[in-house]
Amino acid sequence: MAGKIGLNVTQICLAEECSEDEIVEELLKLNEDPRVHGVYLHLPQASLTSRVLDTLKPEKDIDGHIMKSISPPNGRYCLNSVIVVLQFMFLCPDGKEITHLMQADAVVLLGTGNMDIPSTWFRPGTVSLCFLSLSSLSSNSLNIVLSLSFITLLSWFLLFVDQNVVHSCCRWIQEKQYRPWLLRSLKLQPLTPVPSDIEISRAQIPKPVNQLAEEVGLLPEELEAYGRNKAKVRLSLLDRLHTQPDGKYVLVAGITPTPLGEGKSTVTIGLVQALSAHLKLNSFACLRQPSQGPTFGVKGGAAGGGYAQVIPMEEFNLHLTGDIHAITAANNLVAAAIDARMLHEATQSDKALFNRLVPSVNGVRRFSPIQISRLRRLGFNKTDPASLTPQEVSTFVRLDLDPSTITWQRVVDTNDRFLRKITVGQASTEKGQIRETGFDIAVASEIMAILALADSLEDMRNRLARMVVGTSRAGQPVTTEDLGVSGALTVLMKDAIKPTLMQTLEGTPVFVHAGPFANIAHGNSSVLADKLALKLVGRDGFVVTEAGFGADIGMEKFFNIKCRASGLRPNVVVLVATVRALKMHGGGPNVRKHTTNLSLVAGGCHSNLRKQIQIAHLFGVPVVVALNVFKTDTQAEIEHVCQIAKECGASDAVPCHHWAQGGRGSLELAQAVNEAANRPGNFQFLYDIEMPIAEKIRTIAQKVYGADDIELSPTAKDKIDYYNQQGYGLLPICMAKTHLSLSHMPDKKGAPTGFVLPIRDVRASIGAGFIYPLVGTMSTMPGLPTRPCFYDIDLDPVTEEITGLF
Numbered sequence: 001m002a003g004k005i006g007l008n009v010t011q012i013c014l015a016e017e018c019s020e021d022e023i024v025e026e027l028l029k030l031n032e033d034p035r036v037h038g039v040y041l042h043l044p045q046a047s048l049t050s051r052v053l054d055t056l057k058p059e060k061d062i063d064g065h066i067m068k069s070i071s072p073p074n075g076r077y078c079l080n081s082v083i084v085v086l087q088f089m090f091l092c093p094d095g096k097e098i099t100h101l102m103q104a105d106a107v108v109l110l111g112t113g114n115m116d117i118p119s120t121w122f123r124p125g126t127v128s129l130c131f132l133s134l135s136s137l138s139s140n141s142l143n144i145v146l147s148l149s150f151i152t153l154l155s156w157f158l159l160f161v162d163q164n165v166v167h168s169c170c171r172w173i174q175e176k177q178y179r180p181w182l183l184r185s186l187k188l189q190p191l192t193p194v195p196s197d198i199e200i201s202r203a204q205i206p207k208p209v210n211q212l213a214e215e216v217g218l219l220p221e222e223l224e225a226y227g228r229n230k231a232k233v234r235l236s237l238l239d240r241l242h243t244q245p246d247g248k249y250v251l252v253a254g255i256t257p258t259p260l261g262e263g264k265s266t267v268t269i270g271l272v273q274a275l276s277a278h279l280k281l282n283s284f285a286c287l288r289q290p291s292q293g294p295t296f297g298v299k300g301g302a303a304g305g306g307y308a309q310v311i312p313m314e315e316f317n318l319h320l321t322g323d324i325h326a327i328t329a330a331n332n333l334v335a336a337a338i339d340a341r342m343l344h345e346a347t348q349s350d351k352a353l354f355n356r357l358v359p360s361v362n363g364v365r366r367f368s369p370i371q372i373s374r375l376r377r378l379g380f381n382k383t384d385p386a387s388l389t390p391q392e393v394s395t396f397v398r399l400d401l402d403p404s405t406i407t408w409q410r411v412v413d414t415n416d417r418f419l420r421k422i423t424v425g426q427a428s429t430e431k432g433q434i435r436e437t438g439f440d441i442a443v444a445s446e447i448m449a450i451l452a453l454a455d456s457l458e459d460m461r462n463r464l465a466r467m468v469v470g471t472s473r474a475g476q477p478v479t480t481e482d483l484g485v486s487g488a489l490t491v492l493m494k495d496a497i498k499p500t501l502m503q504t505l506e507g508t509p510v511f512v513h514a515g516p517f518a519n520i521a522h523g524n525s526s527v528l529a530d531k532l533a534l535k536l537v538g539r540d541g542f543v544v545t546e547a548g549f550g551a552d553i554g555m556e557k558f559f560n561i562k563c564r565a566s567g568l569r570p571n572v573v574v575l576v577a578t579v580r581a582l583k584m585h586g587g588g589p590n591v592r593k594h595t596t597n598l599s600l601v602a603g604g605c606h607s608n609l610r611k612q613i614q615i616a617h618l619f620g621v622p623v624v625v626a627l628n629v630f631k632t633d634t635q636a637e638i639e640h641v642c643q644i645a646k647e648c649g650a651s652d653a654v655p656c657h658h659w660a661q662g663g664r665g666s667l668e669l670a671q672a673v674n675e676a677a678n679r680p681g682n683f684q685f686l687y688d689i690e691m692p693i694a695e696k697i698r699t700i701a702q703k704v705y706g707a708d709d710i711e712l713s714p715t716a717k718d719k720i721d722y723y724n725q726q727g728y729g730l731l732p733i734c735m736a737k738t739h740l741s742l743s744h745m746p747d748k749k750g751a752p753t754g755f756v757l758p759i760r761d762v763r764a765s766i767g768a769g770f771i772y773p774l775v776g777t778m779s780t781m782p783g784l785p786t787r788p789c790f791y792d793i794d795l796d797p798v799t800e801e802i803t804g805l806f
Contacts, residue, residue: 020049027055034221038062178244178538179217185277186507188662190307197305198805201313204505213501216282216509216536224498226321229312232498233511235457237532246534247282247541248677249568252626253555254576255604255612256742256749258590262578263305263628263659267666268546269504270308270658271574271626274670275542276508277663281674282541283508284533285310288515288525288548289324289500290317291443293415293782295805296790306659308666309505310512314802316502320512323451323496324413324442330464330492331445335410335437337483338401338469339424343433345398350390353397358385370484371396377481399478403435406470407763409780413442417783440780447489449521449768451496452514453565455528460497461490467767477726477766499529506663509536519778520736521768522557523548527566534568542677544574549739551575551612552704559619560686560700561732561770571677573616573623574669575650577609579633582641585609585750596634605644607750611742613649615704620682624672625653631660651676689730693720696733697759697773705742707757716773719762723771728764737775744775 002009012026023043030036039060041048186204194200207215209231213223219240224232252268268285275283287310290302295317303313310316319325344353358365365385367375372383380392388396412419419439426434442448446467454460465486468477480486499513511529516522524547533543547554555573563569579601584590586603609625616623625645627638638655645653652672657665687699694712701707712720723729740746743755761774792804 018047020047020051023047023052024055027052031055031057031060032221036060175219176240178241178535180538181216181282183215183276183282183509184507186505188307188506188664190661192660194306194660197303197309197313198802200307200505201303201309201311202801204311206311206503207507209501209503212503212507212509216284218501218536223501224495226500227315229315229502230321231501232321232495233501233532234498235528235532238535241535244535245539246568247537247539247543248571249530249534250542250544250572250574250673250677251555251558251570251621252544252546252574252576253551253558253612253616254549255581255608256550256552256585257739258578258581258584259740262576262581264546264576265302266304266306266308266659267574267576267626267628267656267669268544269304269310269510270656270663270666271669271673272508272510272542272544273308273504273506273658273663274666275544275663275674277506278667279670279674281670282537284537284541284543285504285508285510286499286525286529286533286543286545287510287512288523288546289320289512291324291441291515292318292413293441293443296784296793297415297782297788298785304504307505307662308658310502310510311505314805316512317805318802321495321500323500323514324448326492326496327445327447327451328411328413328442330447330489331411331442333488333492334467334469334480334483334485335408337480337485338406338408339433341399341483342401342403343425343430345400346433347431350394350397354385354393357397368484370481370487374482374484399482400472400474401470401478402473403470406435406437408469409438409440411440411442411445415441415782415784415788417781420779420781438781441782443515444517444520444780446521446765446768447493448514449516449765449770451493452516452522452524452526453562453768454497454526455531455566457490457494457497460493461486463767463769464489464493465767468764475722480767497528499526499532508663509533517780518548518554518557518739520734520763520772520780521765522561522734522770523554524558524562527562527568530566530568542673550742551615552742553735553737553739555616556686556700556704557734559621559683561734563683564685564689564732565769569681569683570621571681572673573621574673575609575612575616575623575625576628577625577641577645578628578630579637579641580630582609587750596637598636598640601637601640602644604750605641605648608742609641609645610648611706611751613645617649618686618703620684622651622676622679622681623649624669624676625650626666626669627653627655628659629655629657651679687733689732693723693729693733693762693771697735700733700735701757705737705757706751706753707743707755708753710757710759712759713761716759716762723762723764728766728771731764731766731769731771734765734770734772735775736772736778 014022014026027039030039037060039056040063041056184207186207188204206229208228209225210220210223213231218233218237222234222237224234226232252264252271254262254264265287268287272283272285275281288302303310303316348356358367358371367383367385375382375396378395380388380396382388416439421436421438423434423436447464450460450463454463465479465481467480469480469483470478472478480489499511502510502512504510511525511533513529514526516524525545530543530545537543547558551573559570582604583597583600584604585608586600588597588600613623613625625642627641629638642653642655652675654668654672656669659665686703687696691699694710698710701710737744738746741748741752743752744757745752745755757775759773759775762771763774764771794803795801796803
């Protein structure tokens with residue numbers, strides 16, 4: 001009967017002597033299995049203990065064993081009732097067991113003539129089935145009646161059980177549908193003067209993360225809590241809401257910044273606080289996870305500031321859920337595998353290498369799946385280790401890495417300038433395998449860029465396998481798959497791929513995920529965080545994400561790299577500007593305090609601000625300028641910036657006071673973004689991906705930076721030829737350039753022209769999926785200043801509160 005209506009039934013047979021613990025363990029598995037919509041307990045009465053019955057979820061109890069749950073609706077009956085019915089089929093006519101009638105939902109009446117049974121013997125709503133008495137039937141007739149009765153009752157019972165399964169399944173499907181938000185915002189009471197960031201953060205008690213998750217439509221099984229305030233969100237959400245339309249996609253970028261930064265993170269947080277807490281529009285912020293290097297160095301954290309913060313800010317800036325530590329472990333496993341493999345190849349014969357790489361276990365030698373993949377790439381369609389020829393064995397076991405071509409470095413999440421160049425292999429046990437290498441900061445690892453660009457666990461696994469660590473002496477790329485380590489990397493990264501859910505000061509949701517460098521990588525938060533958020537906010541909601549550095553770097557890479565990888569298309573660009581940065585671009589000093597000077601402001605607007613608006617328009621995306629207001633800005637300067645920004649092509653330009661007022665201070669920005677997002681867009685990429693590598697570089701240099709042309713060094717030309725030969729020519733470009741100028745010269749402010757962009761080298765992150773030309777020297781390991789931030793950081797041993805963080 002179940003098969004006829006399309007139900008899949010699985011029978012779980014337990015041993016007759018199974019314990020209560022074993023039954024409970026099976027039920028707990030079924031409770032948490034989303035593929036199971038109903039459970040029917042066909043157990044001996046002695047096994048149906050209160051503990052067993054309490055374990056089974058009521059919504060999966062299709063036969064009604066849990067009597068404390070809601071009574072069966074619309075004629076659905078429980079198993080206990082059916083058992084009583086079957087017992088009554090064999091009662092003697094004297095009715096000695098008539099006291100059991102009050103427990104039954106249905107009663108079989110066996111007797112002769114009219115059976116006048118008092119109604120007080122039955123529960124209200126009891127169903128009765130009447131048959132002849134046993135004494136009036138011959139043995140053959142008795143068999144027929146009992147058979148008919150049993151078949152009737154069994155069919156009746158199965159029908160209602162099947163109905164309950166369908167009912168449970170329908171309820172499960174309904175629960176999986178998109179849920180409207182029931183967001184409860186947290187009230188802010190801004191103080192003047194504005195306290196320190198950590199004081200503001202501590203004054204606001206965040207909602208429990210499971211409550212926040214429920215408010216934004218997440219299911220309990222989609223959440224993995226890390227304490228009270230943060231949780232990982234499982235990627236199964238994308239499958240559940242795959243038919244749900246995406247919300248609107250907003251990118252926050254900035255003009256070319258001063259060394260202090262212009263507040264993109266605070267604008268992002270202030271905007272979502274305004275959208276959700278004040279305009280009551282669903283919105284999600286998607287932010288990068290900060291590195292601990294800058295946190296303990298000179299810059300500090302990245303949780304926003306003032307009354308536009310992610311809270312708790314200590315947890316946001318320190319460790320979070322361990323993603324960067326996972327990247328560090330994975331990255332350094334690759335580095336260890338490289339050096340170990342070179343050592344073993346240098347000190348062992350082909351036969352010895354083969355015997356150790358493909359060991360005999362219980363007399364049988366087998367290739368592992370990752371080794372079979374390597375054989376396939378080498379063109380050997382063999383799976384039996386004994387079938388390889390001596391030449392094939394040699395080709396299989398020797399990667400023959402050229403030490404001078406190894407590009408993979410170790411990483412650590414600390415600013416440590418003395419690790420920029422090191423020598424490894426100096427111990428006698430390494431048998432002379434000495435080479436120079438170095439450390440990068442953890443967020444500069446290619447694995448971080450992969451985490452930010454992957455759109456599924458499988459995609460991450462494939463990208464990790466494609467990472468190139470160096471070149472063989474024959475000139476062939478050597479990958480992590482060749483090293484045999486890519487599967488282990490995926491295991492180390494299996495939890496890091498899930499975005500972390502947190503909240504703002506006003507209780508609006510935030511995804512924190514990934515944090516790649518914005519120079520040698522693309523400087524954006526993860527594709528997966530954006531995709532999850534776009535489903536959760538609904539068609540009319542907003543997802544606001546941030547691009548690193550100025551629009552010429554972070555925004556250009558967001559469009560040409562991230563949007564190509566994700567397939568997502570932005571609706572609006574919010575371009576962050578400050579009066580101090582505009583004065584700098586207008587001819588003033590870098591970050592010195594300025595007096596009111598409308599001429600400098602106008603100069604910055606007509607040069608750098610105008611150019612950054614034009615860059616966004618190259619991609620067909622409308623721009624709203626957000627002027628991040630400082631207390632030293634005058635009203636005349638603020639109005640001047642907003643007026644000129646509109647003249648330069650911005651859809652709107654508004655002052656933002658979120659740092660001092662929270663979401664209420666960004667209401668104008670939220671309204672402007674809402675209006676701009678509802679206009680039809682015409683998004684386009686800057687270049688065709690099939691263009692030659694050099695032409696893609698030239699297009700970015702001329703159209704984005706304003707250069708006359710590019711100049712490729714001999715090394716850059718050779719690298720481009722090599723990448724074309726290896727089939728990497730169709731990858732997008734990720735320019736590694738200073739963020740302090742539109743040009744390659746940090747001291748050239750405004751919108752420089754008349755320069756040639758020098759490309760000194762070209763490198764590739766094959767796993768991440770981009771080519772990165774180097775314009776000048778790029779440091780991937782920061783150093784500590786004379787007085788780092790850690791001088792002020794401490795812990796109160798009594799209250800366990802962190803002091804001096806910000």
